[in-house]
Amino acid sequence: MKEHVEKLYATSRKPSRRIIGLMSGTSLDGLDVALCRAEGSGPETHLKVEHFKTVPYEEDFRSAVREIFAKRQIDFQQLVLLNPFIGLEHGRMILECLAEWRIDASEVDLIASHGQTVFHAPQKQHGIAGFPNATLQIGDGDHIAVKTGIITLSDFRQKHIAAGGEGAPLAVYGDYFLFSQKEENRILLNMGGIANFTFLPGNLDASLVFTTDTGPGNTLIDAFTRLHFGKAFDENGSIAASGTIDEALLKALKESSFFEQPFPKTTGPEVFSVDYVKNALQLSGRNVIEPNDLIATLTRFSAETISEAIRNAMPSGEVFEVYASGGGAHNPVLMGAIGRLLSQNIRLIDELGVAGDAKEAVLFAVLANEAVSGEAVYFGEKQGVPGVSMGKVSFPG
Ligand SMILES: Nc1ncnc2c1ncn2[C@@H]1O[C@H](COP(=O)(O)OP(=O)(O)OP(=O)(O)O)[C@@H](O)[C@H]1O
Ligand SMILES: CC(=O)N[C@H]1[C@@H]2OC[C@@H](O2)[C@@H](O)[C@@H]1O[C@H](C)C(=O)O
Numbered sequence: 296m297k298e299h300v301e302k303l304y305a306t307s308r309k310p311s312r313r314i315i316g317l318m319s320g321t322s323l324d325g326l327d328v329a330l331c332r333a334e335g336s337g338p339e340t341h342l343k344v345e346h347f348k349t350v351p352y353e354e355d356f357r358s359a360v361r362e363i364f365a366k367r368q369i370d371f372q373q374l375v376l377l378n379p380f381i382g383l384e385h386g387r388m389i390l391e392c393l394a395e396w397r398i399d400a401s402e403v404d405l406i407a408s409h410g411q412t413v414f415h416a417p418q419k420q421h422g423i424a425g426f427p428n429a430t431l432q433i434g435d436g437d438h439i440a441v442k443t444g445i446i447t448l449s450d451f452r453q454k455h456i457a458a459g460g461e462g463a464p465l466a467v468y469g470d471y472f473l474f475s476q477k478e479e480n481r482i483l484l485n486m487g488g489i490a491n492f493t494f495l496p497g498n499l500d501a502s503l504v505f506t507t508d509t510g511p512g513n514t515l516i517d518a519f520t521r522l523h524f525g526k527a528f529d530e531n532g533s534i535a536a537s538g539t540i541d542e543a544l545l546k547a548l549k550e551s552s553f554f555e556q557p558f559p560k561t562t563g564p565e566v567f568s569v570d571y572v573k574n575a576l577q578l579s580g581r582n583v584i585e586p587n588d589l590i591a592t593l594t595r596f597s598a599e600t601i602s603e604a605i606r607n608a609m610p611s612g613e614v615f616e617v618y619a620s621g622g623g624a625h626n627p628v629l630m631g632a633i634g635r636l637l638s639q640n641i642r643l644i645d646e647l648g649v650a651g652d653a654k655e656a657v658l659f660a661v662l663a664n665e666a667v668s669g670e671a672v673y674f675g676e677k678q679g680v681p682g683v684s685m686g687k688v689s690f691p692g
């Protein structure tokens with residue numbers, strides 16, 4: 296039915312668009328829903344977050360996803376069932392947010408849905424000859440579109456891979472368009488389950504823009520806080536603050552080949568898992584460790600690998616500001632350690648006008664805005680930032 300194509304075309308030509316960006320990250324804490332008003336495109340994008348909410352997941356939802364999440368062996372049926380189920384759940388959550396915000400679905404031009412990553416397998420990690428970089432996000436876009444009546448773009452990472460990337464980090468595009476600042480070198484550090492950063496040069500040269508994952512953010516802290524303390528996360532780093540760092544364990548934790556790989560690189564909880572820590576405990580001969588010392592050491596592990604990645608990526612002597620976002624920015628032990636290791640104050644992205652918890656959802660709104668109304672932006676020949684349009688279109692009818 297061409298009416299849908301015509302509507303999309305009309306949307307692409309509007310002076311501004313209302314786009315709902317969705318992110319459901321590796322922490323499985325909930326669905327981030329950012330209702331944005333976007334104007335312009337590329338480096339001329341102006342975006343206002345009109346509403347933002349994290350809709351928390353019910354425990355049943357989390358455990359259903361955890362059954363297949365980041366695992367090599369799963370019940371295949373569970374994966375297949377979850378694909379439409381997550382799409383429908385996300386659609387329902389969007390409708391609830393819209394009702395709460397008193398906005399009719401007809402007032403929204405697009406939904407930009409990341410989906411739920413269930414397995415991330417860059418070539419450097421799976422190492423299987425002849426197979427490319429691979430990643431899988433589920434929560435089908437057609438189900439979101441039909442449930443909400445809103446044209447939906449989804450599955451953004453496949454094009455990035457098709458164009459030579461690892462499917463992540465995608466934040467770099469939104470970071471460059473929204474947060475570049477003349478005469479200030481910026482590092483935009485996001486600490487979700489996994490941590491990543493974008494370097495934005497103060498001379499605004501797109502070919503110098505750089506992005507990479509650094510390793511764990513909160514994923515290991517969360518996993519062991521759940522295991523030993525029965526809580527979802529180490530609120531305000533209070534458990535870490537009460538523990539002592541175990542240097543031998545810390546050394547063993549840092550021995551992954553991931554840290555030896557050149558930039559840019561990506562990873563996930565497939566590598567940084569409970570088994571990864573158990574192996575490091577064994578390697579370091581620490582079969583018995585106080586749980587709070589373990590959390591303190593895991594927090595330090597994230598802080599050191601994040602700061603070392605930033606240091607190694609930046610030419611020595613280069614002055615830069617670091618702006619943090621993601622749930623880890625709420626952890627003062629993590630933030631404090633990174634600040635001390637980099638010998639500078641770590642600022643919050645909120646200073647730049649976007650709430651840190653909303654940043655990744657906003658990013659997908661930016662990517663959808665680019666797909667429907669952007670021009671090609673050239674980021675140079677380096678790997679990791681192909682200048683391609685991302686997102687697959689689902690029509691509501
Ligand atoms: N007050 C707090 N104190 C300590 N940690 C916190 C706090 N609030 C949130 N977090 C951490 O942030 C995590 C959620 O972060 P976020 O929502 O940015 O991750 P995500 O988007 O799921 O992950 P990713 O970006 O890797 O996909 C929680 O699981 C928790 O570890
Ligand atoms: C495969 C995948 O889902 N990766 C996520 C994850 O969470 C953080 C980090 O690892 C990042 O690379 C990415 O998400 C953000 C939104 C990104 O692509 O920029």
